[in-house]
Amino acid sequence: MAGQHLKNLITSQERLRDQVAHALRAALIAGELQPGTVYSAPALAADFGISATPVREAMLDLAGEGLVEPVRNKGFRITEVSERDLDQYTELRALIEVPTIGAITASADRRKLEELRPVAEEIVTSARDHDLIRYLDADRRFHLSLLALSGNDRLVETVGDLRKRARLYGLTALAERGLLVASAQEHHELLDLMLAGDAAAAEACMARHLGHVRSLWAESDERAGAVAATAR
Structure with missing residues (x-):
């Protein structure tokens, strides 16, 4: 290093x-x-x-x-994170975040949602620029700020902890292959659906987004395994 x-x-x-x-x-x-x-x-x-x-x-x-x-x-x-760990973290996040997004869509102040638009754009820009630290920081701020609109501090704290434990290793290679941009753009899609008041579609978008994040974890694991095999 x-x-x-x-x-x-x-x-x-x-x-x-x-x-x-x-x-x-x-x-x-x-x-x-x-x-x-x-x-x-x-x-x-x-x-x-x-x-x-x-x-x-x-x-x-x-x-x-x-x-x-x-x-x-x-x-x-x-700490090494197993596939089983990642699956369980994803399942927990889905159980918490998907219905919460639906509830927020139905009740949140639209101005508060629109205030997250610059953060969503920062996620996309940093993904395109391969700025991983900024990317993950903006992604964290977006998701936790969005969940904070539920008014449940413990929920936000729990998701924050899950995000830390389910971190991505070796994101650099994924960013260079352009695999983060599509996931980044889903934040704009989610905001559009929530601002339109479509709770069901927003929940579906959130579920799909978490699935894509899990796929990125798998891609990262495969890259790490390939690097380790080459080193041997």
Whole structure:
């Protein structure tokens, strides 16, 4: 992993611990940190050009999210996510999000829905630009802000946690193949249906969108497997 790349992710705008956690998530997404591999805090700290303490703190934050697991006297192992895990995360999200989208369509202030249009466009633009960090950040803000219109904070918190655990590894290759753009454009379609007041169609769109996200996970897994086989 390129130390200079990690250094570039560190700024003075937020707590060092939070910055490191964000950078580590970015490295996971880009495939720079590999599932099943153990990384030591001192080694990562050297890449960041900082002390090991904030790295350990950030790794503990990621452990709380299920992204890594501590390995005694060695460091932290990047958690591997099985196909069964991904299927279950998708099922849970569908059980929660699909009916919630229908309810929000029937009750939400249309102005609040329209306010999400720039975020939907940011998702599309970042997908086209292969800006994965911005893509995932905009996608997270869109979905959680939309669900927040339900007024149920615990629901939003639960979906946020599911999203963290069902992260995508090696998204870079998918973005370069243009596979993220179609999924990104579905956010505009969803908003159009909700603004039209068509709850049934909005629910169907949300279900289809989650299915496409699961397909991207499968694509990412296949790419990771191919890379591992080549390495061997």
